[in-house]
Every structure is written in C-alpha cells, then in structure tokens.
Amino acid sequence: MEIDIDGNWIEVLGSGVVKGSVLEKLGVDSSKYNGWAFGFGLERLAIVSMALPDIRLLWSEDERVKRQLKLGKKFQEVSKFPPITRDISFVVGKDFVPNNYFDLIREIGGDLVEEVELLDKYENAAKFGPDKISYTYRVVYRSPERTLKSEEIDPLQDKLYNETKTQYQAELR
Numbered sequence: 001m002e003i004d005i006d007g008n009w010i011e012v013l014g015s016g017v018v019k020g021s022v023l024e025k026l027g028v029d030s031s032k033y034n035g036w037a038f039g040f041g042l043e044r045l046a047i048v049s050m051a052l053p054d055i056r057l058l059w060s061e062d063e064r065v066k067r068q069l070k071l072g073k074k075f076q077e078v079s080k081f082p083p084i085t086r087d088i089s090f091v092v093g094k095d096f097v098p099n100n101y102f103d104l105i106r107e108i109g110g111d112l113v114e115e116v117e118l119l120d121k122y123e124n125a126a127k128f129g130p131d132k133i134s135y136t137y138r139v140v141y142r143s144p145e146r147t148l149k150s151e152e153i154d155p156l157q158d159k160l161y162n163e164t165k166t167q168y169q170a171e172l173r
Contacts, residue, residue: 101168
C-alpha cells in the first residue's frame with residue numbers, strides 16, 4: 001500500500017508472494033502451496049513524519065543525521081562533503097559573553113560554518129590572573145555543494161583570530 005504525501009508516493013505497507021525456496025526451507029511443498037507476506041512498516045511512517053528522503057538514514061551513524069531523527073521534526077539534508085575543523089583558544093576577561101562569540105564566528109564564516117562547539121572553559125588565577133578565563137572553541141566548516149580547501153578556510157580563521165584579539169582584547173593561546 002502506498003500513500004500520496006505532497007505528490008510523492010510512499011510505501012507504508014509492503015506485501016508480496018513468498019518465494020518457493022523460503023517455503024521449502026520451512027518444509028512446505030512449494031508446488032502445492034504458496035504464501036502471501038505483508039507487514040506494516042513503522043519505518044515508513046517515520047519517513048513520512050520526518051520527511052526523510054531515504055529510509056537508510058534511519059540507520060545512519062552520522063551524528064548530524066542522528067540528532068535530527070525525532071518524529072515530527074522535518075529532516076534537513078546534511079552535506080556529503082568533508083569538513084574542515086579549526087580550533088581557537090584564548091584568554092579573556094570574565095565579562096566575556098560566549099553567545100556573542102558564536103555570533104562573531106557565524107558573521108565571519110557565514111554559511112560555511114556548520115557547527116561551533118565550546119570545547120573547554122578553564123580558570124586558573126595563578127596562570128591567567130583572577131579576572132581572566134580561557135576558552136577553546138571548535139569551528140566545523142563544511143559546504144553543502146562542494147569540497148572546501150584549506151586555502152579558502154585559513155583566511156576566515158585568520159580573520160577570526162584578529163577579531164578575537166581586537167574585539168575581546170583576547171590573548172590567543
């Protein structure tokens with residue numbers, strides 16, 4: 001059985017005739033008997049619920065895919081191109097606002113920034129001073145259309161270093 005979802009036919013109930021070899025393995029004479037198999041596909045309803053373009057995504061090990069697999073949440077296609085990952089570590093005053101830093105990264109990297117993660121937040125008064133704190137961020141750059149090259153990302157990362165020093169009076173580590 002198939003259902004029409006926005007002009008696309010989706011199979012939700014599979015069925016068919018059982019192969020004779022399967023019946024023979026069960027001790028059933030396939031020259032006398034045949035079988036009919038059918039089953040309701042819960043996976044198919046998940047496809048409809050999340051607007052998945054491919055059933056194989058349900059078994060993906062890609063964290064970008066796994067994070068999205070929630071019933072009722074529309075799936076956003078992820079890039080098949082490799083990422084370029086860059087880290088930045090710096091010491092700033094305790095008045096630093098991490099959300100503002102996420103905005104700076106997105107402003108510089110634009111749509112090429114796929115993910116930003118705070119890896120480490122470290123205080124050490126003896127090493128940095130009583131009013132300072134160290135942060136380390138990971139920036140994952142990835143294009144949905146093409147493979148990025150280091151020559152393209154390095155200038156963005158250099159600009160991030162410079163803006164981090166300038167805007168936040170940061171000491172890069």
